[in-house]
Amino acid sequence: MITQSRKWQLQLGQGFMTVGMFVLALSALMAFWHKEPFYTWFYCWAWWSFIFFVDGWVFRRRGESLILSHPGRFLFFVVWSIPLWLIFEAFNFRLGNWHYVQVPQDLTWRWIGYCLGFATVVPGLMETADLLDTAGFFREAKIKPLGWKKRIDKYLLMSGLLMLALPLIWPQYFFPLVWCAFVCLLEPFNEHMGLPSLMTDWREGRVKRFFILITAGFLCGILWESLNALAGAHWVYTIPFVGNWKLFEMPVLGYLGFLPFALSVFAMTVFSVHVWERASVFVRFVLLTGLAGFSYYMCRFIDKFTVK
Numbered sequence: 001m002i003t004q005s006r007k008w009q010l011q012l013g014q015g016f017m018t019v020g021m022f023v024l025a026l027s028a029l030m031a032f033w034h035k036e037p038f039y040t041w042f043y044c045w046a047w048w049s050f051i052f053f054v055d056g057w058v059f060r061r062r063g064e065s066l067i068l069s070h071p072g073r074f075l076f077f078v079v080w081s082i083p084l085w086l087i088f089e090a091f092n093f094r095l096g097n098w099h100y101v102q103v104p105q106d107l108t109w110r111w112i113g114y115c116l117g118f119a120t121v122v123p124g125l126m127e128t129a130d131l132l133d134t135a136g137f138f139r140e141a142k143i144k145p146l147g148w149k150k151r152i153d154k155y156l157l158m159s160g161l162l163m164l165a166l167p168l169i170w171p172q173y174f175f176p177l178v179w180c181a182f183v184c185l186l187e188p189f190n191e192h193m194g195l196p197s198l199m200t201d202w203r204e205g206r207v208k209r210f211f212i213l214i215t216a217g218f219l220c221g222i223l224w225e226s227l228n229a230l231a232g233a234h235w236v237y238t239i240p241f242v243g244n245w246k247l248f249e250m251p252v253l254g255y256l257g258f259l260p261f262a263l264s265v266f267a268m269t270v271f272s273v274h275v276w277e278r279a280s281v282f283v284r285f286v287l288l289t290g291l292a293g294f295s296y297y298m299c300r301f302i303d304k305f306t307v308k
Contacts, residue, residue: 009059009068016056016067024049031230040104040232041113047120047227054127062134066127073273074123080272081122082115083291084265086298091178092306095171096238099308103233111299113233124223125265128216138211145205153188156199160185172240179257182264186271195270198263210263217262218255225250236308 027045030038038045052067059065066074092098104110132138163181166174183198191197201209225248228234235249242251279287 013056013059013065013068016052017060018056020049020051020053020056024053028230031232034232040102041116042231043227043234044113044116044120046230047117047124047223050223051120051123051127054131058127058130058134062130066123066130076273076276077122077126077269078119080269081120082118083295084268084272085118085121086295088178089298089302089306091167093301094168095175095178097175098235098237099306100233100235100302101308103307107303110303114299114302115295122265122269125213125216125220125262126269128220129212132212132215132219137215138208141206141208141211143202143205143207146202153192153199156184156188175239176257179264180260183260183267186267190267190270190274193274195274197270198267213262213266214259217258217260217265220262221250221255221258222247224258225255 024046027038027042027049031042031045033039055065055067059068066077104113160181160183163174163177163184167178187197187199191199196209198210198213201207229248237249237251237254239251239254242253245252247255276284276287
C-alpha cells in the first residue's frame with residue numbers, strides 16, 4: 001500500500017521531470033533566439049533543469065534520489081561544488097587553458113552567475129552517475145581482486161603531489177595532470193578511513209563505480225561543452241598540443257580529461273563529506289568562513305585574470 005507521503009514524493013518526482021524538461025526546452029529555444037535572460041544565462045538554466053529532471057527520473061524508477069531522499073546531502077554538494085571547482089580555477093591562473101567571454105558587466109549578476117554555474121559541477125556528476133546506475137549500466141562489471149599491497153598508497157600520494165607540482169612548474173607540458181592529481185592524493189586517505197573508495201573497489205574486484213564515474217564524467221563533459229556553445233556567457237580554450245579538431249569549443253582530445261576529473265571530484269567529495277560530518281559546530285563555522293573567503297577572492301581573481 002502506497003502511503004500519502006509516498007504518493008506526494010512520486011508526484012513531486014514527476015513534477016521535477018516535467019518542469020525540468022519544459023525549462024530546458026524553453027531556455028534552449030530562447031537562447032537560440034538570443035532572448036534574455038536565457039541567452040546569457042543558458043548554461044545555468046539548462047544544467048539546473050537537467051539536474052532536477054534526472055533526480056525525478058531516478059526517484060520514479062528507484063524510489064530514492066539525491067534531492068527527494070537526501071536533500072541535506074544535495075545542499076552540501078551544491079555548496080561544496082563552488083570551492084571545489086574554484087580550486088581548478090586557481091590552477092588555471094597558471095595554466096591559462098580557458099577564459100570566460102561575454103559575461104555580464106554588472107558585478108553582482110556576474111558573481112551570481114559564477115556561483116550558480118560552479119554549483120552544478122558536483123550535483124551534475126552525482127546525478128548523472130545515479131542515472132547510469134539506475135538504468136543498470138555496468139551492473140555485472142567485476143574483475144579478479146587485485147590484492148594490491150598497502151605500499152601502493154605511498155606511491156599514489158607521491159604521484160598526486162607530483163601531479164600538482166609539475167603543471168605549476170611546466171604548465172605547457174603537464175597541464176593534463178591537474179585533472180588526475182586529487183584522485184591519487186585523496187584515495188589513500190579515503191580507503192584508510194573506511195570511506196567509499198575506488199582503491200578498495202579495485203582491491204576487491206568491484207569496478208562498477210569506476211566505470212559509472214568515468215562514463216558520467218564523459219557524458220557531463222559533452223553536456224558542459226554543448227550547453228556552453230549555446231550560451232551567451234561562455235568559455236573558450238587555449239590548450240596546447242591537442243590539435244584543432246573541435247567538438248563545440250573543446251578540442252576532441254580534451255574530452256579525455258573529463259574521465260579523471262570525475263574520479264577526482266568523487267574522491268574530493270567523499271573526503272569533504274567525511275570532514276564535514278565529523279566536525280564540531282565551531283569547526284564547521286571556521287570551514288564555511290574560510291571557504292567563503294576563498295570563494296570571494298577567487299571570484300575577484302577570475303574577473304582579473306580569466307575574464308576577457
